[in-house]
Amino acid sequence: MLISKIELNQICVDLENTRVIDQLTLAINQGEFVAILGANGTGKTTLLKVILGLLPMAHGSIAMNSDNVGYVPQRLPLQGGVPISVMEYVSTGLRVKKVNSFWINKTESKLIQQALKTVGLFDIKNSNLFNLSGGQQRRVMIARALVSNPDILLLDEPTAGIDSDSQESLKEVLDAYKKNLKTIILVTHELEVLEPLVDRVVVLGTNTKGSVIYDGKLPIPKHLYSIAHHSHEDSINSKSILGLDNS
Amino acid sequence: MIDILQYEFAQRAVVAAILIGLVAPIIGVFLVQRRLALLGDGTGHVALTGVGLALFFNWAPIPMAMLAAVIGAVSIEIIRDRSKVAGDLALALMFYGGIAGGVMFVSLAPASSSTALNSYLFGSLTTASNSDLIALIFISLLIVTALFIWGRQMFAVGVDTDVARVLKIPTKFNAILLAVLSALTVVVGMRVVGLLLVSAIMIVPVAAAQQLTKSFKSTMIFGSLLGLLSSISGLFISFSVDIPPGPTIVMISLLLFVFLALVAAPLNRRSRPKVVKHEHEGK
Structure with a gap:
């Protein structure tokens, strides 16, 4: 490690x-x-x-x-209105190679699903990100940061x-992450x-x-x-x- | 109506319509995602100057249009990268300069060029040659190949540029790539829909598709199918009623948008879970 x-x-x-x-x-x-x-x-x-x-x-x-490094920004950036599924959004946290197939492969799919399970949102993996509550969106953002298993x-x-429920959920996720000797910087x-x-x-x-x-x-x-x-x-x-x- | 397909010009027209119907919304979905819906319009106008120059010097219009559109799109992207306001201004300048340049060079060209200009402005499939068609097939394959290689990166950059940069994705390269691909799409659509309306076939099917879809990829696929439906049906209507194909195709895609926005989307919304809004928006 x-x-x-x-x-x-x-x-x-x-x-x-x-x-x-x-x-x-x-x-x-x-x-x-x-x-x-x-x-x-x-x-x-x-x-x-x-x-x-x-x-x-x-x-x-x-x-x-x-x-x-994993990064969770303050908020979702402005969007042009094109729907984005939760799976697709989390996939953008994966490390990309110079040449990537446009479609998510099985290994990547497993990583994404694992990250969504970590934040407790596996069940809504196919939902439109922009239809979720603020708390759910934040947890999806955290799943995206965690999907590549960052050290920091x-x-x-x-x-x-x-x-408050989403805050508690966030606390549990960060607690588990910290126990793996990972570094967390929070603003x-x-x-x-x-x-x-x-x-x-x-x-x-x-x-x-x-x-x-x-x-x-x-x-x-x-x-x-x-x-x-x-x-x-x-x-x-x-x-x-x-x-x-x-x- | 099917009888018309025995003519070579009609066969070429159908192939060109299929290409633009399928390819344009695929690029359009990336443009809409990044709020660049008007980029295709800007590059379409610049491509007109390329056509005007080609008619003036008696060169092949497609390569010149492609060169002008790519230069225009890349310039807009570079200026946009510096400042959003300057990007907006750059787009406006491209609009005005592109159409003025096109009309000016065509006016200086031989008299028959004015008729040719109309065919580029509003689309005219009857004048498309075999070499035009081969060029369109090649450009379309180029666009699809680029998307298979860099599509994932382009999507990630569109979702969140900062996070993409943290992941070491070359964000500027991807922005330029999208600008170039949209310029190439403009050239593919030039013969079918015309330079003034080519952006519509990139954007309107996407706007229609997203009334029903829940993901980026389903929007891309559904938008592409709606684009195909619009371009083929518009083409056959234009054959039978003798009106230009461009406006017909765009009107059909607009009707599809209105139908999906007014009828299908409300039904779809009813089945969605209720949204919990932010209780407090922190700084």
């Missing part, structure tokens, strides 16, 4: 000529479940996308000892906008249900250009409470987000 380790060394990221991440250094070990928290605009999603290679760095380096899983707000506003799984929390500061203001275990020190307060004034219980309920 590959030992996944991610090292971010003094990375700087500019978006539209504005520095959004400045001199960020972070090391994540194999099997760790790391939650990245912070107010809106602190660069959480940007950081995730830089790790994934989707955004360029102005400076710094990232070392990962596995390129088998990166999730962007996986619990946002989904019901979230809503730690709540996933809190027991998290090994370490990294908080990005406001007005600090995406630099780390806390890196450690839960609960987070009370003086950082305001960070969360800025980010969720509208809808979310900040105390539970930062694990302060348990402190």
Whole structure:
């Protein structure tokens, strides 16, 4: 089994000529479940996308000892209205070769069905993805990320906008995944249900250009409470987000 | 009506109609998925300039149309990659420039070229030669082969470009490939439906099919069958009523869309499970 380790060394990221991440250094070990928290605009999603290679760095380096990475984006991208079955959607998470048959073969079909069983959605494998509930869609997105059995899983707000049953289901899936010594990096506003799984929390500061203001275990020190307060004034219980309920 | 098939021009027309009916919606489903339904229109207009140049210099129209359409489609894709707004603008410029260039070169060409231009604008199967047909068969095979090789990647890129990039799929290559394939489809459809309406046979059968389907592949297959039905029935109607095949084919596919949207889709929707909406949309 590959030992996944991610090292971010003094990375700087500019978006539209504005520095959004400045001199960020972070090391994540194999099997760790790391939650990245912070107010809106602190660069959480940007950081995730830089790790994934989707955004360029102005400076710094990232070392990962596995390129088998699974990614669960924040939401489904906009679609032109063409229906996509759950099986088809999950198939897009499979590693493709230079030349692939357009049709899914038996081995691939088994992998897809296994991933759907993992998230408890095998029964709706032939349904149109766009007719599912938000919670089901999120679980299908996770199945797609898991279908290639990645060593590192990166999730962007996986619990946002989904019901409590789906959140519990997500927790079970991630718990099982973590037990296989896989690395999980989570960007979230809503730690709540996933809190027991998290090994370490990294908080990005406001007005600090995406630099780390806390890196450690839960609960987070009370003086950082305001960070969360800025980010969720509208809808979310900040105390539970930062694990302060348990402190 | 079947008697007309004893004529060679009619036989060529049927083969060309079958090709465009089957192939155009296969490319169309990828275009609709990526919200590029008008790309075929843009490249169709640019292909007109290619036809105009061919008529002016007395060259073969199909290769020139293909060259112009491919250059146009790739240019649109490259500009679109930089900015969505610029892509929209690029498409508009292609529309205007393509038709203006086509009409201008045809005006400079010998007088008989104006009649020929109409046949490219609205389709005219009676003037298609054997070499035209061979070119169309070759281009169609090229399109289908490319889809068998890269179709999976093109689908993955259309579903989610970011995830495709994480999986090391060459997203830009796939975007350009789709643009080229749609340009080639425009050239295949040029003789049958005409450059002004060729995009319709790529898009309308897909729009009709997705009223009933639940997956991308079933939309592709059903759309292709609807395209075939439209092109063959439109062709035979045009033979018997003496109207251009292009508008007839497009009207039939539009009627199929209206029928499926108004009659079949509501029935289909009733059988679907109820959708649970998002309770809260997080940032």
